[in-house]
Amino acid sequence: MNIEMIRAAAKRLDGHARLTPLLTSPFLDEIAGRRVWIKPECLQHTGSFKFRGAWSALSALDPDVRRAGVIAFSSGNHAQGVALAARMHGVAAVIVMPRDAPALKIANTRALGAEVVLYERGSQDRDIIGAELAQSRGLTLIKPFDAPQVIAGQGTVGLEIAAQAQAAGVEQADVLVCCGGGGLTSGIALALDTDAPGLRVRPVEPQGFDDVARSLASGQIERNAATSGNLCDAIITPQPGDLTFPIMHRLCGPGLTVSEDEALYAMAQAFLRLKLVAEPGGAVALAAALCRQDAIDGDDVIVTISGGNVDPHLFAQSLESLT
Structure with missing residues (x-):
């Protein structure tokens, strides 16, 4: 960096x-x-x-890689940032969100066109869920902060x-x-x-x-x-x-x-x-x-x-x- x-x-x-x-x-x-x-x-x-980091990450991807779609895990703000950045780039986004995230954030993420996958924050690991979905669907993982x-x-x-x-x-x-x-x-x-x-x-x-x-x-x-x-x-x-x-x-x-x-x-x-x-x-x-x-x-x-x-x-x- x-x-x-x-x-x-x-x-x-x-x-x-x-x-x-x-x-x-x-x-x-x-x-x-x-x-x-x-x-x-x-x-x-x-x-x-979060929109800043999402746009930065998506816009830096190779166009062919980006075209296959992206995935992110977030309690809401990174989710919405990636969802909007993906929509503006014309690509699909899957967002892994905790079930107890604020209802507004879940609703907004869906409204921005992303597919939302919910998980239990206390008993499930979002990193594992995100990695498995990324591999099975050929999606690029946009991490919330450590990228x-x-x-x-x-x-x-x-x-x-x-x-x-x-x-x-x-x-x-x-x-x-x-x-x-x-x-x-x-x-x-x-x-x-x-x-x-x-x-x-x-x-x-x-x-x-x-x-x-x-x-x-x-x-x-x-x-x-x-x-x-x-x-x-x-x-x-x-x-x-x-x-x-x-x-x-x-x-x-x-x-x-x-x-x-x-x-x-x-x-x-x-x-x-x-x-x-x-x-x-x-x-x-x-x-x-x-x-x-x-x-x-x-x-x-x-x-x-x-x-x-x-x-x-x-x-x-x-x-x-x-x-």
Whole structure:
């Protein structure tokens, strides 16, 4: 993985992905005790940054290989990104999704034309299911985070942050990234290492599912004891990726964790102050900026809202948390 791959992915994404803005709110600044700059990838196609990596991976395939179709496994955001990218390329997509994924994400993935195969998160291995389907049907597996072209696509978020921060006069800041397997985190870290070395990436995870934070602390890949049981389903993975972890270990600062209640609080603040809809897993970085002030350095903090695909009842629950 290198910056040239990210720049090449940016060229392939040009005209296909949305260039999302860098937003501010004086109300959020007051809560955080510093200036908060928000990168809202909830405004990206399919409602999350995952479209970037999906398009990058599909567009990099040999046309004959791509024509045979692709397969992915995901709790929803990668699923929708691959489904849309496949439809835009005119090829078939099969998506392996956990049965307990949010209904909206399952429905949207099907609506985008993909075949959805459901599995039990607690008792079945999605990697095995995906590999078996790929082999039997001749499909190309598009991994959710641990693949070079996927990381390159997610890294384009970092290229945009670097340019936007420079335009805003921000040279030193922690960049808080919602982190699951580390595709977005490692991609942004690689981009910033070259284009904005004064910006330090820090992964943010749900409490109890902090495999990346523990791995960064120990220097080796650590696994989560559980793989379900948290509202932040979009960023729950068993462990960091074999490709993503070395990048994060080399380039990232210490990880942060937030509670479910803090994620819901951040969702409500994003809506009230910026009129943004965030899902729990997509709001953990903002939650850290608002609730972990003492663990963050500097006058500025940059935050990703990585996704906004949330069921209506859960979104309503987040707003009720303020009453």
